[in-house]
Amino acid sequence: MPFRKIFFFILFSLVFSSSAHAFDGYVQQFDGERSIAWGSGDIIVTGEVETPDGDEVEPPTPLAVRKAASRARKLMLDMIMAIRIDGRQTVSAHLSDNEDLAAQLRGLVHNSLFEGPDMFRDIRSVKVSESLRGKLAELILPKTVQFQSSIPPRLSTATGPAFQIGETPEAVGNAGGFTGVIVDARGLKITPCLLPVIYGEDGLGAYGAFLVARADAVDVGVAAYATTANPAALVERVGGHPLVVRAVRTYGSWQTDLIIPTQAATLVRTVMQSGHARKGGVVIVVSPPPAPEKSVVEGGDSDA
The missing domain is CATH 3.30.470 (D-amino Acid Aminotransferase; Chain A, domain 1)
Structure with a gap:
């Protein structure tokens, strides 16, 4: 009997742990x-x-x-x-x-x-x-950040053409409204950060802290990062009917921000301002690192 109790306790702990950290x-x-x-x-x-x-x-x-x-x-x-x-x-x-x-x-x-x-x-x-x-x-999180201002930031200059044929956003699922956004940035070198900004190629911000309440940024974060673009694996964050877009490049000396096609950016902005999207319902998909990084503090204490 004691062995069985210990076995079920361990089994319960493993199940509970995996569900508590599903994503x-x-x-x-x-x-x-x-x-x-x-x-x-x-x-x-x-x-x-x-x-x-x-x-x-x-x-x-x-x-x-x-x-x-x-x-x-x-x-x-x-x-x-x-x-x-x-x-x-x-x-x-x-x-x-x-x-x-x-x-x-x-x-x-x-x-x-x-x-x-x-x-x-x-x-x-x-x-x-x-x-x-x-x-x-x-x-x-700095108090100076203008959370939920609804005023998209602008880059000093546009970084590319307004829209390129063949880069139309892909919808996943059959729900009535998009419940979040998956930005596929695999193959790009990206530095994860707490407050990433996604821009269109026209230089206008599509998503970032300007569309997120500070309380939501504190509770769930502005965006999450993952290594899979499978919507089923990301449902906890983006819901059952996410919009999937492809990033074309990174922006900034630290490569924390992303550029997506202008038409996709317009749609992302609309989705994340709708009542259907989840709070912080954006996942940025990155490539898995080739090997463990040796130091998190190298070059980390100065402004870029």
Whole structure:
């Protein structure tokens, strides 16, 4: 009986865990120990617990566990500071002149969710985690951003022809109205960010923070990133009847923003202003990285 109870407890935990994180999206890996899931917003750092003389039999001491958690949280803070808010600044750059917000961020990370060694995990490792949604987003999203202004930004110059034959948007499903947008940007080099902007080739913004309420940006994010364009896999974010468009190029020195054909941009703008689209119902599909990235902090603390 005890064995059966343990078995069903483990099975329930696995099922619950998978349903709670149904859409991780594009998971950006760093050194195999740190990751950012640009779908769910989960930030996870694992760390090794040091033991005296490499003893693999005795459980680690509480002090060793605390030290491992402290190191993991320091790495997490570095990761968060290096995240790009948009094409102009990182979190670090944004908080550089606001010590109060920076202190609140450090406090949030210091109290991040912690999982220590136990019988179901490697007793030599710890895991700390935080989310880009909720409290963290409230701290790091600049108050100066004009959320939900309905005023599309404009590029200084148009980047290409108004519309190219053969790039007509593709609708998926049979629902009455589009429930979201999938932007297929595979093959383009893209830097994920918190506030991406999608422009038409005429230089007019099609989607971005200007169409999103700040509360929604905090709760679900402006857009999510994924490595598949399969609408069935993205239904949690874009609903059952998404509009699918193809990005033609990136924009900006950090390649955070996207350019799509002008006709597609007009339709995207209309869809995301309708009452049918989900909040933050935009997924940017990127190519899977060729290999884990070695450092998230390299070149991340300065404005672009």
